[in-house]
Amino acid sequence: MNLSQEEWVAQLEADENVVILDVRTEDEYNDGIIPEAINIDIHKGQEFISELEALDKNKKYYVYCRSGARSGKACEIMNEMGFEYAYNLEGGILGWDGEIVSP
Template identity: 65%
Template sequence: MANLSQKDWTEQLNADDNAVILDVRTEAEVAEKKIPNSINIDIYKGQGFVYQLEELDKSKNYYVYCRSGARSEKACNIMNQLGFDNAYNLLGGILEWTGDVE
């Protein structure tokens, strides 16, 4: 797991042909705004979160974010424990995000 600044996270994401953007916030938070093309798996779903992660392709590179960066850091650690080699946490989360949102 790597904690990346918004600049590094965005540059690495844009250069990555094997990237998946993962939003680990609640559905209500996602409804307010989200980074385009992200998929949502709510970390607060407990074991359900783990089950959904296990359905993902472990060969992909995951760019993970939440509101402030704390939940996404936890999510990256869980992903590493499940065998995901490439999970990148967005420091500051969507609160500090200056890129496009939908």
């Protein structure tokens, strides 16, 4: 599900049992992240799928990338794998006006 930044932040703050997931490359991740994000690079193919399989499907995942395209794809993959709650940040970190920290 695609959410605007305002919707993404509001739901993230209201929800419990959440994980912020950054699907960019390690280099992009190291340039700065949304606080508390974990990194699983979507470009790693089967390794990406394997890392997703290890996650708790009962948690709610707030997913972002640079512009929103890769994270949108990641949410589709997660839905196909049985994740009920995967929310894509429209516009990605490029459109983010919240806090950005070093990982």
